[in-house]
Amino acid sequence: MPINVNKPYLPDIKKYHKYLDQIWQNNHLTNFGPLACALEEKLQEFLGVPNLLFVSNGTIALQIAYKLAGLKKDDKIITTPFSFVATTNTLLWEGLNPVFCDIDPKSFCIDTNKILPLLTTETKAILPVHVFGNACDVKALQTIAKKHNLKVIYDGAHAFGVKYEGKSIFEYGDFSTLSFHATKLFHTIEGGLVIAKDEAMIAEAKKMINFGLENSLPSALGINAKNSEFHAAMGLCVLEDLDFITQERQKIWEYYHQHLKDDFALQSLQADNNNHHYFPILFEEESALQKALLKLNEADIFPRRYFYPSLNTLKHHHTNVTCPISEDICSRILCLPIYVGLDQTTQDKIIRILK
Ligand code: T4K
Numbered sequence: 001m002p003i004n005v006n007k008p009y010l011p012d013i014k015k016y017h018k019y020l021d022q023i024w025q026n027n028h029l030t031n032f033g034p035l036a037c038a039l040e041e042k043l044q045e046f047l048g049v050p051n052l053l054f055v056s057n058g059t060i061a062l063q064i065a066y067k068l069a070g071l072k073k074d075d076k077i078i079t080t081p082f083s084f085v086a087t088t089n090t091l092l093w094e095g096l097n098p099v100f101c102d103i104d105p106k107s108f109c110i111d112t113n114k115i116l117p118l119l120t121t122e123t124k125a126i127l128p129v130h131v132f133g134n135a136c137d138v139k140a141l142q143t144i145a146k147k148h149n150l151k152v153i154y155d156g157a158h159a160f161g162v163k164y165e166g167k168s169i170f171e172y173g174d175f176s177t178l179s180f181h182a183t184k185l186f187h188t189i190e191g192g193l194v195i196a197k198d199e200a201m202i203a204e205a206k207k208m209i210n211f212g213l214e215n216s217l218p219s220a221l222g223i224n225a226k227n228s229e230f231h232a233a234m235g236l237c238v239l240e241d242l243d244f245i246t247q248e249r250q251k252i253w254e255y256y257h258q259h260l261k262d263d264f265a266l267q268s269l270q271a272d273n274n275n276h277h278y279f280p281i282l283f284e285e286e287s288a289l290q291k292a293l294l295k296l297n298e299a300d301i302f303p304r305r306y307f308y309p310s311l312n313t314l315k316h317h318h319t320n321v322t323c324p325i326s327e328d329i330c331s332r333i334l335c336l337p338i339y340v341g342l343d344q345t346t347q348d349k350i351i352r353i354l355k
Contacts, residue, residue: 003300003337003342003346004302004337005302005306005335005336006337007339007341008183009185009238009241009339009340011238016233016234019035019237022035023035023233028229030226030227030228031210032210035232035233035236036227036228036232038236039054039232039235039239040054046239046242047195048170049170049195051197051202052196053193053202053205054188054193054232054235055194055209055225055227056191056209056225057190057192058086058155058157058177058178058181058191058192059090060192060209061177061179061225062153062155063090064177064194064209064225066094067208068175068196068208069153070151072124073095074095074097075125076120076123076124077099077124078099078110078115078119078125078126078127078150079101079110079128079129080101080127080129080311080326081102081103081312081326081327082108082131082307082310082326082329083129083131083155083307083311084306085311087155088311091127098127098319099118100312100319100321100326101115101323103323103325103326104137105328106267106268107134107136107137107269107270108132108329109128109134109136109137110128111325124151126141126145127153127155128152128154129154129155129156129158130156130158130162130271132158132278132280133274133276135169135270136154138169138172141172142173151175152172153174153176154169154170154173155177156177157177157179158179158184158278159176159271160185160277161185161186161242162271162272162275163271164271164272165272166272173197174196174198175195175201176195177193177194178192178195180192180231180235185245185246185275185276185277186239186242187235188231188234188235190231191227191235207219208220208225209222209225209226245340246276248341249277249340250274250276252279252347253276255347256279256336259351260281260355263355265281266282267280278306278338279335279338280335280336281333282333283332285332289332292353295353296353299349299353301346301349301353302337303334303335303336304335305330305335306333308331308333309330310323310327
């Protein structure tokens with residue numbers, strides 16, 4: 001069996017069956033069913049944020065957040081070039097203009113010192129990413145946003161369970177979004193979450209994700225971004241096992257750290273806690289990465305170049321700017337396999353090849 005960068009966590013199938021029994025009894029398969037509501041309640045408690053909405057994926061969660069923030073076609077949005085392509089895709093898909101701000105070479109998050117020169121009267125929001133679950137400089141972002149009357153929307157796809165200065169990372173900013181894709185540390189197979197500071201925004205979002213219907217009548221523009229009871233059931237099962245999942249990931253993360261910290265540069269963490277979602281390492285140069293990747297692949301091990309290339313360089317995005325730090329990090333970064341069930345013998349093999 002190949003060793004991939006990650007392997008979705010599957011709970012005990014008997015647990016999932018119990019929820020399936022409930023779905024069969026209720027005959028309520030989707031459209032805000034009881035399991036989706038139960039999952040939202042549990043997530044409110046777990047994440048420590050009251051205003052949230054379960055949606056069909058992390059990509060549409062971003063698009064809903066842009067609508068809620070009142071962003072309009074051609075508005076300029078300051079964002080990071082170091083992320084999964086969905087972050088920029090969603091802006092362009094919505095007719096918004098991404099303005100790339102380079103990243104901090106240590107945290108890999110947006111460099112808040114480089115935002116001010118990029119602001120114009122057309123700038124309406126900032127879209128930073130808590131990369132690999134690392135917290136952005138949320139305080140600096142808050143100050144800039146307040147002074148320049150900008151919305152802050154955090155792409156928190158990787159930041160499940162992260163805290164900053166004693167609070168949930170999702171208490172910062174106007175909106176945050178998460179991905180609950182199968183490859184995430186908490187998942188619902190496919191799924192996502194919209195979190196808002198303002199409670200009224202969630203009522204608005206609930207209409208938006210259900211065709212704009214209100215009391216079954218179309219009252220505003222909307223789309224279908226609901227999620228199903230089957231997805232919610234998976235989320236309820238995975239949430240029950242989260243302590244186990246995080247402990248296992250922590251062990252794997254610490255083992256890599258112990259053996260690789262002197263050989264590779266690692267991301268500097270600036271949140272209160274580490275959710276051990278990813279284990280990125282930085283090579284000194286791209287050629288060394290390519291050589292290591294080849295050797296690992298020959299051994300049936302498939303780490304991933306998250307994130308490559310830097311999003312500002314994508315031709316079909318037509319943005320045409322340079323972000324030297326992001327481009328450099330993208331060329332040298334590799335995310336190692338990390339998932340529940342990865343055994344130490346395999347980790348030893350990975351470490352040996354890398355060394
Ligand atoms: N913002 C950020 C910052 C994100 O990272 C993402 C998604 C989003 C927004 C958008 O959220 P979603 O709309 O996806 O909810 C994967 C995930 O599909 C994607 O969710 C994630 N970020 C991204 C970082 O990673 P790929 O293209 O690398 O996926 P794939 O299919 O190559 O899978 C990765 C590895 O996992 C493979 O080596 C095989 C393994 N795998 C995967 C699946 C789906 C399995 O073993 N079983 C499986 O069922 O994007």
